[in-house]
Amino acid sequence: MTAKNSLLDSAQQISIKAKLIKMQLLLAFLVLFSCSTALFINDLFIFKQSVETNLESMAKVLGYNLSPTLAFADKLEAEKILSSLQSDPAITNAYVFDSAGSLFAQYAEPNSSLKLDFKKFDRRSSFIGHYLVLHYPLAQNGEAQGDLFIAADLMIVASKFVSYPITLFLVIAVSMGIAYAIALWVQGSLSGPITGLAATIRHISSSGNYGVRVEKMTDWEEIREIEALSQEFNQLLEKVQEKDRIILSANLELEKKVEQRTLELKEAHVSLVQSSKMSALGEMAAGLAHEINNPLAVIQANAGILQELVQEQGIDGPAVKQISSTIERTSERIAKIVKGLRSFSRDGTRDPFVQTPLKSIVEDTLALCAEKVRNAGIDLRVKDIPADLKCDCRPSQISQVLLNLVGNARDAISDLPEKWIEIECIDKGPSVTISVTDSGRGIPEQVLKKIFQPFFTTKEVGKGTGLGLSISRGIIEGHGGTFQVNSNCPNTQFVIELSKVQIKPAKSA
Amino acid sequence: MRERFEKNFLQLQLGTWRNLALCLAILLCSLNAFAGVESAQKLETAFVFQFTNYIEWPEATAEPFVISILGEDSLLPHLEELAKQKTVKGREIRVLFAKDLGQLKKSQIVIAATDDEDLLKRLIKKNRGALIVSHHEGFAEKGAMINFFEDSGHLKFEINRRALEEQRLVVSSQLLKLARIVE
Numbered sequence: 001m002t003a004k005n006s007l008l009d010s011a012q013q014i015s016i017k018a019k020l021i022k023m024q025l026l027l028a029f030l031v032l033f034s035c036s037t038a039l040f041i042n043d044l045f046i047f048k049q050s051v052e053t054n055l056e057s058m059a060k061v062l063g064y065n066l067s068p069t070l071a072f073a074d075k076l077e078a079e080k081i082l083s084s085l086q087s088d089p090a091i092t093n094a095y096v097f098d099s100a101g102s103l104f105a106q107y108a109e110p111n112s113s114l115k116l117d118f119k120k121f122d123r124r125s126s127f128i129g130h131y132l133v134l135h136y137p138l139a140q141n142g143e144a145q146g147d148l149f150i151a152a153d154l155m156i157v158a159s160k161f162v163s164y165p166i167t168l169f170l171v172i173a174v175s176m177g178i179a180y181a182i183a184l185w186v187q188g189s190l191s192g193p194i195t196g197l198a199a200t201i202r203h204i205s206s207s208g209n210y211g212v213r214v215e216k217m218t219d220w221e222e223i224r225e226i227e228a229l230s231q232e233f234n235q236l237l238e239k240v241q242e243k244d245r246i247i248l249s250a251n252l253e254l255e256k257k258v259e260q261r262t263l264e265l266k267e268a269h270v271s272l273v274q275s276s277k278m279s280a281l282g283e284m285a286a287g288l289a290h291e292i293n294n295p296l297a298v299i300q301a302n303a304g305i306l307q308e309l310v311q312e313q314g315i316d317g318p319a320v321k322q323i324s325s326t327i328e329r330t331s332e333r334i335a336k337i338v339k340g341l342r343s344f345s346r347d348g349t350r351d352p353f354v355q356t357p358l359k360s361i362v363e364d365t366l367a368l369c370a371e372k373v374r375n376a377g378i379d380l381r382v383k384d385i386p387a388d389l390k391c392d393c394r395p396s397q398i399s400q401v402l403l404n405l406v407g408n409a410r411d412a413i414s415d416l417p418e419k420w421i422e423i424e425c426i427d428k429g430p431s432v433t434i435s436v437t438d439s440g441r442g443i444p445e446q447v448l449k450k451i452f453q454p455f456f457t458t459k460e461v462g463k464g465t466g467l468g469l470s471i472s473r474g475i476i477e478g479h480g481g482t483f484q485v486n487s488n489c490p491n492t493q494f495v496i497e498l499s500k501v502q503i504k505p506a507k508s509a
Numbered sequence: 510m511r512e513r514f515e516k517n518f519l520q521l522q523l524g525t526w527r528n529l530a531l532c533l534a535i536l537l538c539s540l541n542a543f544a545g546v547e548s549a550q551k552l553e554t555a556f557v558f559q560f561t562n563y564i565e566w567p568e569a570t571a572e573p574f575v576i577s578i579l580g581e582d583s584l585l586p587h588l589e590e591l592a593k594q595k596t597v598k599g600r601e602i603r604v605l606f607a608k609d610l611g612q613l614k615k616s617q618i619v620i621a622a623t624d625d626e627d628l629l630k631r632l633i634k635k636n637r638g639a640l641i642v643s644h645h646e647g648f649a650e651k652g653a654m655i656n657f658f659e660d661s662g663h664l665k666f667e668i669n670r671r672a673l674e675e676q677r678l679v680v681s682s683q684l685l686k687l688a689r690i691v692e
Contacts, residue, residue, distance in 0.1 A: 068683040071559040073552065073664070077687055140562060141598070 580623030
């Protein structure tokens with residue numbers, strides 16, 4: 001930064017107050033100085049004139065008296081007349097020349113240092129050193145009679161001019177003091193409102209309260225420009241406040257709308273969950289018919305055999321026992337399937353949380369799908385689950401998630417040479433994990449990002465809804481648990497983690 | 510004075526060559542003295558003219574201002590020369606010469622160029638409003654209004670105020686200041 005710039009900067013940094021005072025003081029000084037200089041010059045001029053007038057009237061008197069001495073060449077009388085000048089201490093020298101130009105009479109005070117060159121003296125009056133010399137031509141009846149030169153020592157007359165600078169200095173000093181006081185007062189009335197305005201702006205920007213207004217100035221310090229500025233600023237604030245109000249109300253309206261839409265979305269989600277359940281149910285219908293038909297066929301066949309045996313051979317104790325026990329088991333199995341089906345098809349979202357053994361959840365789920373999995377040539381492994389491993393949940397919902405995961409796994413690995421699905425439950429202290437792993441080689445990264453998005457599917461058209469995983473995650477999050485893909489596992493592994501004890505009832509999914 | 514000059518000249522003619530330098534010196538002195546007389550007469554003439562500035566005559570007229578010389582005519586050429594150059598308050602100056610009182614015409618100034626007391630007395634008696642100027646010791650006391658005298662080489666004058674008043678001539682105080690007053 002150059003010196004000039006820094007100077008400029010510092011000039012800009014000066015407050016209005018200081019600047020105003022400086023300018024006013026400078027102005028006052030200039031005015032005072034020029035006035036006093038003008039006065040001084042005027043005084044000097046008047047002083048010179050008055051001395052001149054004095055000298056002139058003195059010269060007139062002298063001339064009147066000297067005229068006859070010149071006429072009658074009476075030098076003695078002339079010198080006598082000139083010596084009368086002793087009575088006036090200011091007049092130091094006088095010279096009388098006759099018409100021929102030779103010195104006729106003279107008078108000089110002993111202290112006088114005046115040296116006059118009469119030949120060069122052509123003006124009426126002139127300053128020579130501190131002497132004012134007047135040239136007075138002597139004439140008689142309009143005829144030149146000679147010349148009178150009369151000199152006054154200004155140092156004697158001008159004693160008042162010695163005190164002049166002191167007086168001047170005092171006047172300027174006092175005036176500057178008054179000017180400073182006035183400047184302070186004026187700047188106060190000017191910078192006060194500006195500072196007030198700035199304070200208001202600072203207050204508004206820090207508090208964000210647009211309700212504040214710049215106060216009206218008191219009459220004595222009212223300045224039209226600043227008053228106008230304040231009014232404009234107040235109007236601006238008014239507009240900002242109005243805009244603020246509009247934005248706020250729009251915001252509220254928007255929030256209401258968002259709330260309403262969220263509600264609608266939730267309702268839609270619930271209905272979607274239900275419909276996906278129904279679709280899963282539909283999918284199961286075929287398997288279900290098959291599952292039920294086979295045991296029923298066995299029951300029918302065995303019932304037929306039982307009837308034939310009863311007719312042909314009479315009642316055979318052990319054979320009847322075996323057949324009837326087979327009928328019993330098969331019937332139990334049907335009853336189980338039907339129970340599972342019933343519990344699955346129920347809308348479990350409003351079920352209470354129940355301490356449920358994980359073992360029963362897994363078994364109930366597998367009862368619905370194990371047959372189909374095994375029929376596809378898949379090795380379904382369930383690691384041993386401790387009977388006392390329980391968690392707070394809605395069992396039907398967890399069962400739905402497991403069913404979904406097993407179904408997905410089955411579809412994913414159906415074409416692989418190595419086909420297995422493993423279900424494992426692990427006690428993690430305050431929580432439990434249920435993992436479903438299949439023999440697949442994991443999920444590609446691009447797909448992994450999207451698998452939890454609703455309506456995303458990699459299955460053929462018509463086979464999947466793309467809702468399974470998103471609904472499953474909704475359910476687990478509804479339980480306050482986590483549902484994720486374990487990318488560290490070399491195979492495809494989904495892990496569900498649930499707390500053993502629900503601290504508060506989770507919201508329905 | 511002329512006699513002395515002639516005597517010297519004779520001495521020069523008659524005297525030896527040794528006296529030549531002395532004679533020349535005397536000649537020069539005489540010429541010098543002659544010149545001194547000339548300038549004294551000129552000054553006296555100038556003074557007479559200057560009196561017109563400080564004295565007022567009772568009559569108001571545009572007629573020529575007459576200055577008459579009574580007695581000797583030695584001032585006449587100087588006065589005539591002055592009359593050509595000057596006026597008295599716009600009035601032309603006429604210079605007259607009168608050998609005796611009978612020839613004297615009405616004048617504003619009469620210069621009594623005489624040492625004859627009797628002539629002066631007759632002049633005063635006959636005077637009708639003229640300023641009488643003389644150059645002889647005691648004449649002021651005898652009734653001449655202004656009388657010249659010499660004081661350590663300077664030409665001075667004395668004034669008889671009573672005589673002036675008798676002829677109703679008003680004299681300026683400025684003039685009185687420079688003059689010796691005779692009652």
